[in-house]
Amino acid sequence: MASLKVMDLRQLNHLIAVADHGSFSSAARSLHTVQSNVSNHVAKLEKELGTVLLDRRTMQPTPEGLAVISRARRIRAEIKAISDDLLSINEEVEGQVQIGCIGTTARWIIAPLLEKLTKAFPSLQPRLIDSDTNSLTQKILSGDLDLAIIDTPAMNASLESETLFKEExxxxxxxxxxxxxxxxxxxxxxxxxxxxxxxxxxxxxxxxxxxxxxxxxxxxxxxxxxxxxxxxxxxxxxxxxxxxxxxxxxxxxxxxxxxxxxxxxxKRPVTLIRNKRMTPSLPARATNEVIHEVVKEIGPKQSGIEVCI
The missing domain is CATH 3.40.190.290 (D-Maltodextrin-Binding Protein; domain 2)
Incomplete structure (x- = not known):
């Protein structure tokens, strides 16, 4: 059985970067470090776990690598949530929140959402991703997003979803x-x-x-x-x-x-999803509430939209 004494977050982050960028050199650029540093961290992690995590010929994760990367993403998300919660320990919402949204819905929801978040939580730092449903769902599962608004019901058992509205x-x-x-x-x-x-x-x-x-x-x-x-x-x-x-x-x-x-x-359902295997941070919980406020307030004014919350 592998020892976990030496494994640390840097090693996990370097492994995730290689998986995301496809090579040691690209991962190094994304981490603002040198290639040898990245390859050394991954090699040390493999030695510690007693298994190969990356196929050096294709630079694709092995089955063992995929398992480690999946958990590493969740660990990274939980550590970020800890940091955000500590910033918000006195119930003042601070830190970052990562929000994804499909482009059509973003047209009418994002501007009022940002306005309300800024007014209610001036220390909060929202980060918005505009993408399609498949990409946003994967980012929720990997822990790269806290919340996402997508255009299909979430069928994955790891996702918690709520229909915000239906549109014609x-x-x-x-x-x-x-x-x-x-x-x-x-x-x-x-x-x-x-x-x-x-x-x-x-x-x-x-x-x-x-x-x-x-x-x-x-x-x-x-x-x-x-x-x-x-x-x-x-x-x-x-x-x-x-x-x-x-x-x-x-x-x-x-x-x-x-x-x-x-x-x-x-009518097409538009849903709000999150990863139910991760405890939402206070910034994520606060943003969830504001998304509901915006949909309830502005949704009825949009032609062809039936609010469901």
């Missing part, structure tokens, strides 16, 4: 397009017009295709755009109608386009 699937059509004369359309109407959509394999597109297939409707694809924000931008610029989540229409001037509701489609 809508059409954004350029002014002058035949659809711009309508307030809403039926699911069957979708087959009559060419639409821009996200590609197959994205959750939004796959859920849309599944619903349309169940009622025998096939949408006419004008273009497939990988990324909801780019898709929304093209629609608002007047390129062509696009099927989007309702959040994507928030914040754009509405003089050159029209929002059309689609009757009969299931």
């Amino acid at each position: 699937k809508i059409i954004v059509a350029p002014a002058g397009h035949p659809l711009s004369e309508r307030e809403s359309v039926s699911v069957q109407d979708l087959s009559e017009y060419e639409m821009m959509v996200t590609p197959q394999g994205t959750f939004f597109r796959d859920s849309l295709d599944e619903e349309l297939s169940s009622v025998g409707v096939e949408i006419k694809i004008g273009a497939e755009i990988d990324g909801l924000r780019l898709l929304a931008s093209l629609a608002f610029q007047g390129h062509a109608p696009a099927v989007l989540p309702a959040s994507a229409a928030s914040g754009y001037p509405n003089d050159n386009w029209k929002l059309i509701r689609i009757n009969g489609l299931i």
